[in-house]
């Protein structure tokens with residue numbers, strides 16, 4: 001009881017004083033998750049579109065693979081990446097283990113299937129008449145695809161935000177490949193996990209509050225986007 | 236451009252929908268395609284507008300005596316307004332300029348054509364509304380405005396007035412009659428209303444069970 005109230009007071013004073021360590025951890029979190037999200041979107045969106053709009057053999061398999069990978073356990077991704085990046089692993093020579101780059105890689109792998117899969121379902125749910133109308137108006141195949149993706153924009157955005165929510169809150173994978181090195185690879189979730197372990201509650205609580213606020217903000221934004229997408233009356 | 240359709244056949248899942256349809260559409264004339272539900276009118280239009288290919292037979296666009304190659308260039312000279320239109324989830328204005336933007340026309344040209352089409356279709360006051368909020372009649376007018384701005388040489392309209400009231404029907408017929416007067420475009424519409432065919436068209440084609448059984452004056 002004592003430690004909770006004391007921890008809370010100290011946590012708020014940490015936040016209020018813009019503690020340098022705290023800010024560093026927050027910035028690294030945003031940087032790692034932001035870059036991972038960008039890469040995952042750049043790869044996942046075209047992938048979702050391709051699987052949704054082109055016919056090819058094993059399409060069904062590709063779709064279920066995408067859906068399955070959405071639920072990849074983060075620790076398994078972490079372990080897998082660790083084995084590849086560790087000194088004796090196939091990519092060990094690159095020296096990526098315990099760097100922010102390795103964490104970005106892990107989060108990209110976690111976000112990519114979410115973005116690909118949700119983009120895919122947004123795109124296949126676009127009314128086929130949109131494709132036909134685009135063609136009759138003189139669109140080239142690329143322009144048709146872009147117009148369909150534009151029509152699916154709210155669903156695609158939801159997928160990207162859901163991806164962000166997943167990577168920001170994730171701890172298992174980044175802990176394994178990042179190592180939680182102070183001032184270098186510490187992000188909010190890993191710091192919370194390890195500081196709690198050490199009994200250092202104030203930093204853990206301060207970060208917990210901020211992470212909670214960020215998650216709430218992300219979820220509210222997601223909700224807004226979904227509402228905006230759903231507001232269109234159907235004729 | 237002239238359009239020659241010869242001996243086209245089309246089946247879906249083994250069921251013949253069009254059988255040996257042959258017609259010539261002359262430049263600048265207005266045609267009505269009539270016939271009972273399910274007789275194949277929409278399928279015929281989709282094939283003429285190059286949205287689908289026939290199983291057999293040919294769809295040839297002719298400029299003078301030479302066949303125009305079936306490519307994006309040709310597709311950009313014709314257009315079809317689908318039944319149900321298929322408006323895009325964006326403003327009325329952005330719907331109208333879509334065909335112009337993808338053609339890379341200049342800003343001034345886009346503005347000039349869009350303003351005049353919106354005015355013509357009576358949608359100027361709704362240009363910033365989301366197109367999905369339009370009524371059925373307004374949606375049909377948007378479909379026609381979106382097609383008109385392209386200044387197509389051949390315009391196919393699939394049941395443009397099927398669920399519109401008198402006022403909207405009059406506006407849409409006004410647009411078609413204006414195009415007829417200018418003589419720039421060939422217009423081919425499907426309709427179930429013989430009086431409308433008489434008001435608008437030079438020639439009526441009757442379809443039944445996938446065949447064109449009659450071609451006559453309205």
Ligand SMILES: Nc1ncnc2c1ncn2[C@@H]1O[C@H](COP(=O)(O)OP(=O)(O)OP(=O)(O)O)[C@@H](O)[C@H]1O
Pocket residue numbers: 247248252270271272273274275276277278279
């Ligand atoms: N994509 C398709 N797949 C399967 N069958 C189709 C398809 N398109 C049309 N048909 C069938 O082809 C036949 C002709 O349809 P079409 O829409 O061309 O008729 P229509 O003359 O336009 O009818 P309406 O007056 O009701 O609009 C119908 O029996 C329809 O079920």
Ligand SMILES: [Mg+2]
Pocket residue numbers: 276277278318393
């Ligand atoms: Mg029809």
